[in-house]
Amino acid sequence: MIKKIIFSLCIILTCSPAYSGEKEHRALARELIKITDGDTVMEKMKDQLSMVFEQLTLQMNIQQADKPKLDKFTARFQAILKDDMAWDKIENQYIDLYTTVFTEEDIKGLVGFYNSELGKKVTEKMPELMQQSMVVAREHMQTVVPKLEELTEEMRKEFVPQEDNAVEPTP
Template sequence: MIRRVPRLPALLRRSALLLVLALASAPALAAPPTDGDINRLLSASRAQSMLDTMLPQIEAMQRQQFEQIAAQRKLDAQQQEQLQRIQARTSQTLRQALSWQQLRPMYVDLYKKTFSKEDVLAMAEFYESSAGQSLLDKTPALMQNVMVAIQARMQPLFADLQKDLDVIVNEPEKK
């Protein structure tokens, strides 16, 4: 008598084969972007020009900090000269550390770690489109408007804080 073997093992083999194929194709679906893909995105999104625009702003903040340091202390001519040399050296170090030549490899590495090839290509296509270019063109104005709106919103809060500080400062000492 011939005994029929249930079809379950064949079904299991097919299921296992499908599972192996699915797992093998998963990395292909989430393939990492190439350096070329990322360079395309960085170019389309104007990453270098945005960095170049930020650098003078960072330097201006640094100058303000040095001016505050100088204003808080009475510096003689020699100390002022030393402070200016430190400021110039700090500015030069900042420019070197934040140069595109130094940061581009970091950007490429971080984009590789963060985004899939599909993500990078989709973003590059968007930034290459007229809508993406319009976004890039209008982002500085948007950021300026956001800062003005935030300052307007914060003004009453700072006024309240100033009142609280005045009360504390003008409060007679308790003995």
């Protein structure tokens, strides 16, 4: 019986530092997410989805008489966003991502960087940089997509047998 108690205590004592380390790792990840405004990601997504929903409703040319119906759908849409896209519903998943990708030491370094003046500037300027990067990528894709379409059309002609329209199938 004493051996079981000693064994159990050994297990508890050896696991305790690992658990403590995991808690620290997760706490650091939470801090990193906070100082980089990562916790606002869902709010930004909700804003984007709301804009898409608004554009969709504008394209439907909904008549004024149907506005009460639209208001009901809009309320349902907003409720879904509020309930299903709340930060507290996915926060642990984001923390899991950070703790999987970055070691505790990595996160300590990142927290130090993002707490510096340069890190704060990066956090402030990153949304603008990303938006402008998307514009550049979109413009570049306008020249790439036609080339890819031409290539896939050539491949289709090369590999997919063409039907011979001159030969009539026999009944």
